[in-house]
Amino acid sequence: MEIILTHNNTDFDGLAASFAASKLYPRAVPVLAGKLSANVQEFMALHKDTLGFKTIKDIPAQQVKRVILVDTKMASRVGPLGQLTQNPDVDVHIYDHHPAGAGDTPASQLVREDVGAVTTILVEILRRRHCRLTPFEATVLALGIYEDTGGLMFSTTTERDAAAVAYLLGRGANLSVINEFIDRPLSIEQKELLRELTQRTVVLVIHGIRVVVTSAEREEYVEGLSHLVHQLGDIESPDVMVAVVRLHDRVHVVARSRVEAVRVNTLVQPFGGGGHGSAAAASIKGGDAGLILEQLVKSLTASIRPQRGAREIMSSPVKTITPDTTIDDAGKVMLRYGHTGLPVVEGDRLVGVISRRDFDKAFIHGLRHAPVKGFMSRNVITVDADTSLRDIQRLLIEHDIGRLPVLEGERLVGIVSRTDVLRTLHGENMPVRYWTNFGSQRAGEGATVGADRQMAQRLREQLPSPILELFEDVGRLADGNGMQVYVVGGFVRDLLLGVNNLDIDLVVEGDGIRFAAELARYLKGSLRTHEKFGTAVIRWGDQKIDVATARREFYQYPAALPQVEASDLRQDLYRRDFTINALAIRLNGDRFGELVDFFQGCKDLELGLVRVLYNLSFVEDPTRILRAIRFEQRYRFSIEPQTLGFAREAIARQMIRELSYERMVDELILILSEENPAPALRRMTELGLWEFLLPGLEWTPWIEVEVAAVPPLLKALAEAGLPVPQRAWIVYFYVLARHLSPEGLRFVNDHYPLKQALREGLFKLHDQGNATNQALMDWLRGDHPLSRLEAILRDWPDEAVLALRAGFSLPDTLRLTAAWREIRQTRPRLTGRELKTLGIPPGPVYARILNRLRLERLDGRLEDAAAERAFALRLVKGDAPVGEAKGGHHV
Numbered sequence: 001m002e003i004i005l006t007h008n009n010t011d012f013d014g015l016a017a018s019f020a021a022s023k024l025y026p027r028a029v030p031v032l033a034g035k036l037s038a039n040v041q042e043f044m045a046l047h048k049d050t051l052g053f054k055t056i057k058d059i060p061a062q063q064v065k066r067v068i069l070v071d072t073k074m075a076s077r078v079g080p081l082g083q084l085t086q087n088p089d090v091d092v093h094i095y096d097h098h099p100a101g102a103g104d105t106p107a108s109q110l111v112r113e114d115v116g117a118v119t120t121i122l123v124e125i126l127r128r129r130h131c132r133l134t135p136f137e138a139t140v141l142a143l144g145i146y147e148d149t150g151g152l153m154f155s156t157t158t159e160r161d162a163a164a165v166a167y168l169l170g171r172g173a174n175l176s177v178i179n180e181f182i183d184r185p186l187s188i189e190q191k192e193l194l195r196e197l198t199q200r201t202v203v204l205v206i207h208g209i210r211v212v213v214t215s216a217e218r219e220e221y222v223e224g225l226s227h228l229v230h231q232l233g234d235i236e237s238p239d240v241m242v243a244v245v246r247l248h249d250r251v252h253v254v255a256r257s258r259v260e261a262v263r264v265n266t267l268v269q270p271f272g273g274g275g276h277g278s279a280a281a282a283s284i285k286g287g288d289a290g291l292i293l294e295q296l297v298k299s300l301t302a303s304i305r306p307q308r309g310a311r312e313i314m315s316s317p318v319k320t321i322t323p324d325t326t327i328d329d330a331g332k333v334m335l336r337y338g339h340t341g342l343p344v345v346e347g348d349r350l351v352g353v354i355s356r357r358d359f360d361k362a363f364i365h366g367l368r369h370a371p372v373k374g375f376m377s378r379n380v381i382t383v384d385a386d387t388s389l390r391d392i393q394r395l396l397i398e399h400d401i402g403r404l405p406v407l408e409g410e411r412l413v414g415i416v417s418r419t420d421v422l423r424t425l426h427g428e429n430m431p432v433r434y435w436t437n438f439g440s441q442r443a444g445e446g447a448t449v450g451a452d453r454q455m456a457q458r459l460r461e462q463l464p465s466p467i468l469e470l471f472e473d474v475g476r477l478a479d480g481n482g483m484q485v486y487v488v489g490g491f492v493r494d495l496l497l498g499v500n501n502l503d504i505d506l507v508v509e510g511d512g513i514r515f516a517a518e519l520a521r522y523l524k525g526s527l528r529t530h531e532k533f534g535t536a537v538i539r540w541g542d543q544k545i546d547v548a549t550a551r552r553e554f555y556q557y558p559a560a561l562p563q564v565e566a567s568d569l570r571q572d573l574y575r576r577d578f579t580i581n582a583l584a585i586r587l588n589g590d591r592f593g594e595l596v597d598f599f600q601g602c603k604d605l606e607l608g609l610v611r612v613l614y615n616l617s618f619v620e621d622p623t624r625i626l627r628a629i630r631f632e633q634r635y636r637f638s639i640e641p642q643t644l645g646f647a648r649e650a651i652a653r654q655m656i657r658e659l660s661y662e663r664m665v666d667e668l669i670l671i672l673s674e675e676n677p678a679p680a681l682r683r684m685t686e687l688g689l690w691e692f693l694l695p696g697l698e699w700t701p702w703i704e705v706e707v708a709a710v711p712p713l714l715k716a717l718a719e720a721g722l723p724v725p726q727r728a729w730i731v732y733f734y735v736l737a738r739h740l741s742p743e744g745l746r747f748v749n750d751h752y753p754l755k756q757a758l759r760e761g762l763f764k765l766h767d768q769g770n771a772t773n774q775a776l777m778d779w780l781r782g783d784h785p786l787s788r789l790e791a792i793l794r795d796w797p798d799e800a801v802l803a804l805r806a807g808f809s810l811p812d813t814l815r816l817t818a819a820w821r822e823i824r825q826t827r828p829r830l831t832g833r834e835l836k837t838l839g840i841p842p843g844p845v846y847a848r849i850l851n852r853l854r855l856e857r858l859d860g861r862l863e864d865a866a867a868e869r870a871f872a873l874r875l876v877k878g879d880a881p882v883g884e885a886k887g888g889h890h891v
Helices: 012-024 038-051 080-086 118-128 135-148 159-170 175-182 188-199 225-236 264-271 289-303 327-337 356-364 389-399 418-426 452-462 465-480 490-497 512-523 569-574 601-607 623-634 641-652 661-672 678-686 701-719 729-737 742-751 756-781 786-792 798-808 813-825 832-837 845-858 865-877
Strands: 002-006 028-032 066-070 091-096 109-112 202-206 209-218 240-247 250-257 279-285 341-346 349-355 403-408 411-417 448-450 484-488 504-509 526-530 535-540 543-549 551-555 562-566 584-586 595-597
Touching: 002 012, 002 080, 012 028, 012 038, 012 066, 012 118, 012 135, 038 135, 038 175, 066 080, 091 118, 118 135, 118 159, 135 159, 135 175, 188 209, 188 225, 188 240, 202 289, 209 225, 209 289, 225 240, 225 250, 240 264, 240 289, 250 264, 250 289, 264 279, 264 289, 327 341, 327 356, 341 411, 349 356, 349 403, 389 403, 389 418, 411 418, 452 465, 452 490, 465 484, 465 504, 465 512, 465 543, 484 490, 484 569, 490 504, 490 584, 490 601, 504 512, 504 569, 512 526, 512 535, 512 543, 595 601, 623 641, 623 661, 623 678, 661 678, 661 729, 678 701, 701 729, 701 798, 729 756, 729 798, 742 756, 756 786, 756 798, 756 813, 786 813, 786 845, 832 845, 845 865
Parallel strands: 002 028, 002 066, 066 091, 091 109, 209 240, 504 543
Antiparallel strands: 202 209, 240 250, 250 279, 341 349, 403 411, 448 595, 484 504, 484 584, 526 535, 535 543, 551 562, 584 595
16 A cells, blocks of 8 residues: 655645645555644645545555655654654655755655745656646646745745646646635734734844844644744845744744845754745744744854955945046046946045936036036945945935945945845846846856866867867966966857867966966977066967966947956956857866856857847947957857847947057958858948948948859869968958949058058059959950960959959959969079070079060960070070060969
């Protein structure tokens, strides 16, 4: 025989879990072995025949071979039949959601999960097994979850509880029935007990935690004490609440906690109680209520540690301004540090605070150059360094302010903002409008750290042996120096995407330059350092290794170059452009291969999204707009919608005009260096970027055709054995610039830092492109010698010739390519040494003679070396014109 047992004073979670277990164990009998709570008793009065529960007297104990415990792991809480679990011949299965305790019963099968209701666990199993539920059965199960999660409102509620309820509602669970039995009106006895508990409340503040304790005594038993304590908690809103109530011959302890610092299940354990960290209870037969309350208060006082207050959460040192600072400069400082307000000081004395709202008002009225003293708030609410978090919250709410300066005496030592409070309360999942637009996951040291073995294995499988050995050496060296070192950024991104990328960027938590120096000595590589930025570059054979001290960057004003401060890994990653580039892999030996993902970059890689790390990212550095486009098109990702909105806003505000043209052209070069830049260029058109980069350029389908023609041309050159331009981006740049107006071309010439040869190529395309194209067409249509083709393109850069060919879609490009291959490969048979043996005095004439010989040979007029010697002598004697043929040119 199999029986199902739950705890005494059975609530709806215990009842529903017992019923669910009876569906999982069809041969098992659910038993009500003890007292029922009042609302469960009323429910069972109507439905006991339907649910199939038995009583103790119906169970032949000697025949029981298996006991299934639900909603408890303690056999002592299930009545007399719990003694059966001590019999070694009885198999015990347990389903529970309470933490482990000293009095737990050993079991052959234990299913324990951190969910709000144990019924949730059993509903999940029923769902996986495709067990059919009638609407009534779904209602019973939903009753259990709703009651034990406070209608999905208790802090112990999980998404699994909500999902289980949704599933049951889908199976017909009746909310009106659930509401009838859970939301019960208080009886007269309950109202009197609640009144006494309210009158006898005592408020204690223990290390900044507000504790409410209360007590009461009744000769008769009153149902629903935990519900009354819950209602009292709603009235008093404490951090911790403890009620000690003697009812008849037992002392009942009910405890609730809303803070991680106090786990009430531990508090009640000495009294034989149990429960969760946030909700627990105990029942002591014949106990002394006053003595138990005293012991509980002593226990709380001893166990609660000092909590974080202003000193622990404030930002320090404080960024301040003076009363004479202009509104404009104050706004730049706010942007630089991401603040929404700034203290105003005279010497060491705090005289006011200016907020973002104050700044916006002054700016709207055209007073950006006015001093802040005319707009700052002078009635400043302050706190001292020992002010508790609760009091800080109260002041922020009562006064509707965003920050509280922290003073020691009259000296300003820090500032606490709403952001600091929210981060303390909620971790990195804080609801802050201007800091992040993502939800961070935290584990271990504050990051998503996972799959370290898999990542280490991936490193070993995907990396060349020298790079893997390098990483292992780096980890050992870091361990020896007491530093943490990570490979970060694009290398990690591409490793996860399976893309080959050996651009190695190391970040060191510690002195990055000192570490780089030791690594360079170990590798016997060269070292170049940049003290100002805390960075170094190591050259190790053909490999370049960038090493940086973990740092944060801030911007003095929009589009400025970043300023640098030393920091930790999280801040170093937070300064980066996108979540997919804010990934790191630890290289230290004991944790080699550990993936660190503070900002859900892995998730965005899986979803194919390019997402900024914070809302002002494009304002601070507008080049990130171009980088977003580049990564989007390279990986065939999408710019995340909110990120795209930030980009459009920055473009509309013309933030790109704040960039230097050096930075603009650098980003444009990177886009043009992609394997196929056409999609990125098209995306730039959609976002309206050309007016900033190449004013006057109008992207047309024809330009796209020209850009698309370049890769086949480069491929044709490679297949023909001709040199391919090492800087293919120049070809694309020529293709685009050829369509600029004369004014646009002058703008590029005047503003872009281009080398002289590149400038000359631009103007050659503009001034001679049409004529040269016509000459090439004539050459292709006629039977002209190769020397004529060389003359047409004499002094044209390789890249300009390719842009010309892409732009004019010349026919018979294979013939043209073959002709250029012959031109490039043709050399005169004679050399300068042989000219000297002919008695020709050395000098500039040698170059002219050899070039003329090459041209004659190109046209097939000099068949061998003897013919060349004869022609050279004729040139010297004047029988053939030498001309001013220039030296070699290339295509």
